Amino acid sequence: xxxxxxxxxxxxxxxxxxxxxxxxxxxxxxxxxxxxxxxxxxxxxxxxxxxxxxxxxxxxxxxxxxxxxxxxxxxxxxxxxxxxxxxxxxxxxxxxxxxxxxxxxxxxxxxxxxxxxxxxxxxxxxxxxxxxxxxxxxxxxxxxxxxxxxxxxxxxxxxxxxxxxxxxxxxxxxxxxxxxxxxxxxxxxxxxxxxxxxxxxxxxxxxxxxxxxxxxxxxxxxxxxxxxxxxxxxxxxxxxxxxxxxxxxxxxxxxxxxxxxxxxxxxxxxx
Amino acid sequence: xxxxxxxxxxxxxxxxxxxxxxxxxxxxxxxxxxxxxxxxxxxxxxxxxxxxxxxxxxxxxxxxxxxxxxxxxxxxxxxxxxxxxxxxxxxxxxxxxxxxxxxxxxxxxxxxxxxxxxxxxxxxxxxxxxxxxxxxxxxxxxxxxxxxxxxxxxxxxxxxxxxxxxxxxxxxxxxxxxxxxxxxxxxxxxxxxxxxxxxxxxxxxxxxxxxxxxxxxxxxxxxxxxxxxxxxxxxxxxxxxxxxxxxxxxxx
Numbered sequence: 001x002x003x004x005x006x007x008x009x010x011x012x013x014x015x016x017x018x019x020x021x022x023x024x025x026x027x028x029x030x031x032x033x034x035x036x037x038x039x040x041x042x043x044x045x046x047x048x049x050x051x052x053x054x055x056x057x058x059x060x061x062x063x064x065x066x067x068x069x070x071x072x073x074x075x076x077x078x079x080x081x082x083x084x085x086x087x088x089x090x091x092x093x094x095x096x097x098x099x100x101x102x103x104x105x106x107x108x109x110x111x112x113x114x115x116x117x118x119x120x121x122x123x124x125x126x127x128x129x130x131x132x133x134x135x136x137x138x139x140x141x142x143x144x145x146x147x148x149x150x151x152x153x154x155x156x157x158x159x160x161x162x163x164x165x166x167x168x169x170x171x172x173x174x175x176x177x178x179x180x181x182x183x184x185x186x187x188x189x190x191x192x193x194x195x196x197x198x199x200x201x202x203x204x205x206x207x208x209x210x211x212x213x214x215x216x217x218x219x220x221x222x223x224x225x226x227x228x229x230x231x232x233x234x235x236x237x238x239x240x241x242x243x244x245x246x247x248x249x250x251x252x253x254x255x256x257x258x259x260x261x262x263x264x265x266x267x268x269x270x271x
Numbered sequence: 272x273x274x275x276x277x278x279x280x281x282x283x284x285x286x287x288x289x290x291x292x293x294x295x296x297x298x299x300x301x302x303x304x305x306x307x308x309x310x311x312x313x314x315x316x317x318x319x320x321x322x323x324x325x326x327x328x329x330x331x332x333x334x335x336x337x338x339x340x341x342x343x344x345x346x347x348x349x350x351x352x353x354x355x356x357x358x359x360x361x362x363x364x365x366x367x368x369x370x371x372x373x374x375x376x377x378x379x380x381x382x383x384x385x386x387x388x389x390x391x392x393x394x395x396x397x398x399x400x401x402x403x404x405x406x407x408x409x410x411x412x413x414x415x416x417x418x419x420x421x422x423x424x425x426x427x428x429x430x431x432x433x434x435x436x437x438x439x440x441x442x443x444x445x446x447x448x449x450x451x452x453x454x455x456x457x458x459x460x461x462x463x464x465x466x467x468x469x470x471x472x473x474x475x476x477x478x479x480x481x482x483x484x485x486x487x488x489x490x491x492x493x494x495x496x497x498x499x500x501x502x503x504x505x506x507x508x509x510x511x512x513x514x515x516x517x518x519x520x521x522x523x
Binding site for chain 2: 059060062063065067070071072073074075091095096097098100101102104105107108188189190191192193194195197200205206207210
């Protein structure tokens with residue numbers, strides 16, 4: 001048992017914390033987790049990404065074949081995607097013109113919102129503190145992976161900070177996958193190609209850009225499935241409350257979500 | 272029995288009008304979305320992309336052996352068929368509207384003007400890309416010859432083809448602003464891959480406006496008109512596909 005005086009590594013120092021802990025009954029603690037900017041940009045991003053994915057599927061349906069390189073090799077596509085049910089599309093039913101209208105409007109919302117989030121995260125230092133993994137985090141990668149594989153997640157003080165897999169995943173999404181979405185999308189724009197020809201060459205041509213756009217979209221869908229799954233698994237109401245109000249409940253020491261396959265070997269610290 | 276039939280009918284009518292209203296609403300909403308998104312994109316691209324910035328060009332070995340012909344590929348209008356029958360010998364390109372000196376040019380007239388070739392990619396709104404070599408005369412050359420009046424703001428391309436292949440169908444048309452009209456890669460092409468422009472790709476004359484999507488590249492052009500506004504042409508949105516919900520600014 002630890003008397004957690006010092007927050008576990010990776011947690012915001014109290015000084016940088018916008019608000020201090022609020023003790024609750026039965027040894028639980030309300031901790032301040034998400035500032036307003038993060039919460040607002042998160043939900044705007046949810047809306048934008050959902051509209052972009054659904055309208056993007058509709059756009060893909062206009063020519064459901066993907067190629068690598070600078071041009072389409074019609075007789076020999078790399079991948080032909082199956083027909084998608086109408087309810088997954090925006091608008092509901094195939095309509096390239098309207099799908100493009102939605103896609104490009106929400107692309108603007110996605111980009112502006114993403115820039116606000118990134119600027120806030122980087123300039124406030126929160127990104128470095130909460131998401132960028134430390135060397136110590138990285139050394140704990142395998143133990144953390146094993147815990148994940150067992151669907152075993154702490155809900156006590158260890159839940160104050162993101163674990164290393166969470167950190168790596170969020171960093172990859174925010175710094176790689178979502179920007180890749182923007183860059184590959186822009187590279188399909190013949191207007192932008194006139195100034196961004198270099199990007200087009202780096203990607204290997206417009207059809208490669210389109211295929212990478214699709215792959216990145218697939219990664220986002222994969223992320224959403226796992227992210228939402230774990231949000232539910234590790235305490236749906238607590239997680240939702242945190243992303244809506246900013247406050248997150250920490251359970252008394254030793255608490256975990258998921259099957260208690262084994263007691264934590266060392267209850268005081270991360271393995 | 273009667274009551275049940277009435278009820279079924281009423282419910283069906285209600286459902287139908289609800290769906291119609293939804294469809295109408297979704298159409299109007301997407302119209303709003305387009306106005307906002309297109310406005311942002313057009314302004315941003317016009318701001319960030321210099322007027323003269325060139326679309327990427329490719330080498331001869333990169334030319335598509337399977338360049339796709341899309342939209343109209345064999346117009347059925349009687350005036351077009353008559354011209355096609357004698358190899359477009361009787362073809363005249365009319366340049367008029369807000370110009371000082373209207374032009375009427377044969378294909379020979381166009382071919383004797385300074386020609387330019389470019390190997391570029393053709394990006395269809397559907398998502399595919401083909402690469403081809405285009406040869407033709409710069410649009411700017413013709414516009415300067417005709418002398419644009421100061422109030423001219425858009426160049427409209429009137430075409431022979433109707434997508435429904437009916438004699439009285441709505442003919443294809445397109446429009447671009449003067450930035451694109453005067454762009455160094457904007458040409459009226461009479462040849463493709465070193466050969467006379469084939470019918471599926473717009474014979475005898477098509478537009479190449481390389482920084483925009485395929486539907487802006489009007490094929491089967493019969494008349495070029497300089498206008499102050501395109502509100503009175505077609506359904507007023509500046510092009511055949513624009514009238515059907517697509518963006519007028521097709522740079523993305």
